[in-house]
Amino acid sequence: MAKLYYYYGAMGSSKTANALMTRFNYEEAGQKALLCKPKLDTRDGAAVVRSRIGLCETCVFLEDLITYTEDQIRQYQCIVVDEVQFATKEQVDFLSDIVDSMDVPVVCYGLRADFQNRLFPGSERLIAVADCIKELKMVCWCGKKATCNARYNENGIVREGAQVMLGSNDRYKALCRKHFKLGMLGPDFS
Numbered sequence: 001m002a003k004l005y006y007y008y009g010a011m012g013s014s015k016t017a018n019a020l021m022t023r024f025n026y027e028e029a030g031q032k033a034l035l036c037k038p039k040l041d042t043r044d045g046a047a048v049v050r051s052r053i054g055l056c057e058t059c060v061f062l063e064d065l066i067t068y069t070e071d072q073i074r075q076y077q078c079i080v081v082d083e084v085q086f087a088t089k090e091q092v093d094f095l096s097d098i099v100d101s102m103d104v105p106v107v108c109y110g111l112r113a114d115f116q117n118r119l120f121p122g123s124e125r126l127i128a129v130a131d132c133i134k135e136l137k138m139v140c141w142c143g144k145k146a147t148c149n150a151r152y153n154e155n156g157i158v159r160e161g162a163q164v165m166l167g168s169n170d171r172y173k174a175l176c177r178k179h180f181k182l183g184m185l186g187p188d189f190s
Helices: 015-028 089-102 121-129 177-182
Strands: 004-008 033-037 048-050 056-058 078-081 106-110 132-135 148-153 156-158 172-175
Touching: 004 015, 004 089, 004 121, 015 033, 015 078, 015 106, 078 089, 089 106, 089 121, 106 121, 148 177, 172 177
Parallel strands: 004 106, 004 132, 033 078, 078 106
Antiparallel strands: 048 056, 148 156, 148 172
16 A cells, blocks of 8 residues: 655754665666656756755656646656655645555655745655654754754844745754754754
C-alpha cells in the first residue's frame, strides 16, 4: 500500500540531499522516480534541485505534475517532492490522491515553519493528511536541536516581512527555540 510521507526539518537539515538520495535509491533499484518541486523555488534555477553538499538533478515542476494523466503518473514507482512547503493545499491534496487512487508513494521534503515560526501552507496540509511524518534533525550553534529558521540581515534577526524570501546560509540560520527568541545568531555573528 502506497503512503504519503512528509520529512521536515529546519534549514540545513539535509532535506534536499535526502530527496535526491531517495530518487537515486529508486533508480538504483531499477525503478523510476519522478523528482519535482514548486515553481516558486527558483534559488538554483528552473527545473533543478540542488543540495548544499553539491548533489544536483533536473526535476519537473509540481504545477506541471498536476497536469499529468493517470497513465503518465503510473509510469513512476515513486514521486519525490522537494521544497514542498511552497505547495498549495490543493497541490498537497493532489499528491494524496496519487497515493490513494494510483497507489504510487509520494515522498515530500520541506520546511515546517517560516522565519516567524508560522506553518507554511504546504506543510500545514501535510501535517494534517500525511501517513508518515518525520523530522530531520539540525543542530543550533549551541548544540541543541534547531527547530527555528531565523531570517537575518546586517542588523540581526528579521522578525517581519513576506513569508517567502528565497535564500540559503546568506539569509537564514537554523536556531534552537531559545536562541531564536533571544535573537542570538551565534558566537560568530555580531
